[in-house]
Amino acid sequence: MENKDRHETNEDDNLKIIEETLIGYNSAKDFTTLDAWKKARKVKLFFYKEVIPLLPNEEKYDLASQIRRSSISITHNIAEGYGRFHFKESIQLYRVSRGSLYELKDDIISCLDLNYINKDLFIRGIVLIEDAKVTLNGYIKYTQNQKKKYEK
Numbered sequence: 607m608e609n610k611d612r613h614e615t616n617e618d619d620n621l622k623i624i625e626e627t628l629i630g631y632n633s634a635k636d637f638t639t640l641d642a643w644k645k646a647r648k649v650k651l652f653f654y655k656e657v658i659p660l661l662p663n664e665e666k667y668d669l670a671s672q673i674r675r676s677s678i679s680i681t682h683n684i685a686e687g688y689g690r691f692h693f694k695e696s697i698q699l700y701r702v703s704r705g706s707l708y709e710l711k712d713d714i715i716s717c718l719d720l721n722y723i724n725k726d727l728f729i730r731g732i733v734l735i736e737d738a739k740v741t742l743n744g745y746i747k748y749t750q751n752q753k754k755k756y757e758k
Contacts, residue, residue: 617651637688642745645738646684646703650677652734653710661722669722673713679706680738693753700746707739 621644637643653673661670680703687699711732718728 617648621647637685640684640688640745642700642703642738642742643681643684643688645734645741646680646707649707649710649731649734649738650681652731653677653714656727657714657717657723657731660727661717665722669713669716673710676706676709676713679703680710684742693749693756697746697749697753700742700749704739704742704746707735707742711735 621638654677658670658673661673683699683703683706687696687703690696690699714723714728714731714735717723718725723731
């Protein structure tokens with residue numbers, strides 16, 4: 607418990623730490639400045655901190671493992687897509703990220719159906735997922751438009 611308390615920080619503090627490490631670096635050219643990544647990060651942290659701890663031990667290697675993979679995949683694919691040189695590759699990775707959001711939506715529905723979480727936690731999760739999805743869809747559309755602009 608002592609070790610856990612020592613490492614606990616609030617997600618806004620962590621984001622500030624991330625941003626501070628970019629001083630002297632062109633942060634405008636970093637995935638951590640993307641609203642889509644920031645919202646995906648909130649989804650990931652929500653599932654890690656609020657949903658996974660409520661799952662029973664028998665779900666440790668099933669549902670909990672799937673939730674971990676999906677939630678990490680969202681931010682990973684946005685970061686990787688941002689680092690790709692070609693628009694087509696980037697867009698494909700952003701779509702994979704969107705698919706992981708849909709997986710988490712199914713996972714949180716399963717958690718509610720199996721009575722692992724209550725209705726309030728379910729609603730909070732759905733709101734975070736939908737907000738991240740709308741923002742990511744907007745970023746995908748923006749990237750597609752940039753691709754068209756440079757193809758002309």
